[in-house]
Amino acid sequence: MNRLTTLYLKELNGNWVTIAGAAAVIVLLNLFLHFQSFWESGAALGFGMSAVSLLIIVTFWFATALDREWTAGTAYWLLSLPVSGYTVLTAKFGLALTFLAPNLLLALGGVYLALWWTYGILVQPTAAALVYGYFLGLGTMAALLGLLARTAGLAVRRGRPAVAVGVFFAGVWLLRVFVRLMNEWLSFLPSFTVPTGISWYPNPDPYMPETAVSLSFGELSLATVLAWAVYGAGVFFLTGRLLDRRVEI
Numbered sequence: 001m002n003r004l005t006t007l008y009l010k011e012l013n014g015n016w017v018t019i020a021g022a023a024a025v026i027v028l029l030n031l032f033l034h035f036q037s038f039w040e041s042g043a044a045l046g047f048g049m050s051a052v053s054l055l056i057i058v059t060f061w062f063a064t065a066l067d068r069e070w071t072a073g074t075a076y077w078l079l080s081l082p083v084s085g086y087t088v089l090t091a092k093f094g095l096a097l098t099f100l101a102p103n104l105l106l107a108l109g110g111v112y113l114a115l116w117w118t119y120g121i122l123v124q125p126t127a128a129a130l131v132y133g134y135f136l137g138l139g140t141m142a143a144l145l146g147l148l149a150r151t152a153g154l155a156v157r158r159g160r161p162a163v164a165v166g167v168f169f170a171g172v173w174l175l176r177v178f179v180r181l182m183n184e185w186l187s188f189l190p191s192f193t194v195p196t197g198i199s200w201y202p203n204p205d206p207y208m209p210e211t212a213v214s215l216s217f218g219e220l221s222l223a224t225v226l227a228w229a230v231y232g233a234g235v236f237f238l239t240g241r242l243l244d245r246r247v248e249i
Helices: 002-034 037-041 043-063 065-072 075-079 085-119 125-154 160-185 222-245
Strands: 191-202 211-221
Touching (some): 043 085, 043 125, 085 222, 125 191, 125 222, 211 222
Antiparallel strands (some): 191 211
16 A cells, blocks of 8 residues: 555656646636626536546546656656556556546536526536536546556557557447446346436527526436446456556566
8 A cells, every 4th residue: 555655646746737737727717707798608618518528538648647657768667666567557547536536526516607607507416426427437437448558559569559549449349338238238227317418509588698508318327337337447457467467668
């Protein structure tokens, strides 16, 4: 545990400015949009969802930090430590989640506040938590597949970028197949109604905000949640095994 903490703090020390800076930008832009006249046009909602997408992309970038160890020349030091590949991966993965979790909360919080301040729509805590969990799971899976892709690329001598890209998209495809199979095998498990989207359109009432908002809902099965959890654990295990047995300095 001490070695894991040391590696994690090393990762955090090199990236805390990015993590804190992203949080500050999200808060400031949410405040800026709140005090503008075009808030009611849906600009704030659009910004909030764009911020969520960007956060997931940056989380994937954090997951490529393993590859940057070779670029920076620190791979020899990292892999010569008396720790397993899983310890190294946990530190890298923990950094990605440290960036994603709080900043995602701020970004989605801006969306929820936009709905409340502008349209009087109060998102129920359970629904808000489910939406947060969905995007957190999406970012987590992006980080895991990113780590697997980069590790697979480092395990070969030639064509590393092509291997990494191929492994990532193959992982996404296999995830879809696995989720479908799990839903077929565990069809007896319950489902939950969750918000799946937000849409806005011109409001014909001149005494109301110039845009109206509607929420769409869908079903999320417990089988899908289990499939993501099992698949993510499998990706993590495979990545650690590759790092321990196949990746060379």
